Amino acid sequence: MSTDPRTIVIVGAGQAGGWAARTLRSEGFGGRVVLIGDEAHPPYERPPLSKAVLAGEAAPESAHLLDAATLATLSVEWLASARVARLDRAARQIELADGSTIAYDKLILCTGGRARMLDVPGADLPGVHTLRTIDDAQRLGSALRPGARVAVVGGGWIGLEVAATARKRGAEVTVIEAMRRLCERSIPAALSEHLLALHAARGTEVLLDTGVAGISAIASGGLRVALANGREIDCDVAVVGIGLVPNDELARAAGLACEGGVLVDAQCRTSDPDIFAAGDVAVARNGWAGRSMRLESWQNAQEQGIAAAKSALGHAVHYDPLPWFWSDQHDTNLQIYGVPQPSHQVVVRGDPASGSFVFFYLDGQCVTAALGGNAARDLRFARRLIEQRKPVRRQDLADPAVSLARL
Incomplete structure (x- = not known):
């Protein structure tokens, strides 16, 4: 039995949190490790959700990074479907929604983000989906039947991946993008044109420079998407993929420095030396980009989770990755x-x-x-x-x- 009295708590049981927990053990930490997640699922990777899992080609469990048995083998206390209500930095403890508290020596925030919601009337109607979690993928996947009419709001990476998967399943797809070209914020015009041609060749209608004014239910069933230009699109399913909102509320309420996410240095350390952050919620200066940014990628979730765990153990860390992003479409x-x-x-x-x-x-x-x-x-x-x-x-x-x- 370990005699190490220290406790490291990880808030967020996604890919970054899962890798942080695994790394603490692989680096020889013998103290208590508590992994807290607000989902019922163990840590999993998100890229398959818009591809193989959504297409029905892979079971949701195939995305799991660590299963319950592995977490038990690693002596990681996994608290599923648990929400952290408050972070008390002075007492060095977190308080759960049920009122219980857990003291920590080091804390790693891997709280990730949530899908940005469409701010128009009807955005919360049944049949309007987002895709961020395994549960989201299962709900949306059951609606992607052959012949189903699908309106995808957002022509960024997640929207285009959903569009490609929906077409693969035989659905009729319309992509609605508010910007003048696809993925305008992240790629040059020439590649935007290539993506437009790629999706058009597979039978997807792409509407550019087009905003959404509202969504309503129609008497015959399904939804009607009203566009800002006056056009209306009837569909069976609407999918909103317009970006991510970082879950930094816990950190903000505790007084940690935040700016569109939790600010960290190259050691993944926040403005509190005993608290670290990794994954989609973390904002760090990236030398390759020449600015501070959040890296929403599979690569960063894994590598920054590893780096944060090592840093929490006092190891020398300088995390400044060359950003890498990938997407499969058709x-x-x-x-x-x-x-x-x-x-x-x-x-x-x-x-x-x-x-x-x-x-x-x-x-x-x-x-x-x-x-x-x-x-x-x-x-x-x-x-x-x-x-x-x-x-x-x-x-x-x-x-x-x-x-x-x-x-």
């Missing part, structure tokens, strides 16, 4: 390394129309970001070029005959 795998900027010069390798291509973003002679479709091998070498900051010739990047491995 038969296209898209990946982004780094943060493309408008000031970067762009070099294209391959032809986007062929489905396999890479956009390189250069600052001077150095590659600082890359994104591509169906080009996993080239992107692996692109990542190395970014990390090495090695000068390259643009003509070599553009020429498919020149090996990126040689560069």
Whole structure:
């Protein structure tokens, strides 16, 4: 039996929280580990929810990162369907909604985020879905029947993945995007055009520069989505995918520094030296982007959860990851390394129309970001070029005959 008297509490049992718990044990921590989650499910990964799980090709359990038996083996006290009501920093304890308290020596906040709601009349009607949790995926999946009319509000990554999966299941899909192009905040115009063509070719109607004025139930069943331009779309299912709201209320109420999420340093430490944060709720300065930001990605949830656990144990940590994001839509795998900027010069390798291509973003002679479709091998070498900051010739990047491995 361990004689370590310390207790580390992890609030949030998602991917970041699950990796934090696992890491505490793999790094040899012998004290008490308490993992608190507000869902009934053990820690799980979210990417399959909009893909294999939503498509009915994989069971929800396939997304589990750790099951109950593994948590027990690791001697992690998992409190499911539990909500933390208050964080008392002076007493170094958390208070649960049922009134019970748990004292901590170190606290790791992995509270993640929730789906942003549409602020229009009727947004809370039955038949209007968001996709953030396993339960969301199961509810939405049961409604994606062949022939079902689906309106997807939001032409970002989650909206387009849902649209692709719905078409795969035989539904009729309309995507409604308020911006002038798809994924406008995160990708260049050329890739937006490629995504538009990709979804249009699969029979999805895409409406750009189009806002939603309201949603109403119709007498024949289903919903009517009223657009700001006066058009109305009747559907059986509406899915809202317009971004994420960080769950930083607990931290704010406790007086921790927050700015669109919980502010942390390169050691994942908050403004309280005994409290750390990781995952979708954490805001940190990213040297690759040159600014502070939240990284909403599978990569960050895992790696920052690991880093926060190590830092809580007093290990030397400097967490400044090269951002990596990926998305599967229809038969296209898209990946982004780094943060493309408008000031970067762009070099294209391959032809986007062929489905396999890479956009390189250069600052001077150095590659600082890359994104591509169906080009996993080239992107692996692109990542190395970014990390090495090695000068390259643009003509070599553009020429498919020149090996990126040689560069």
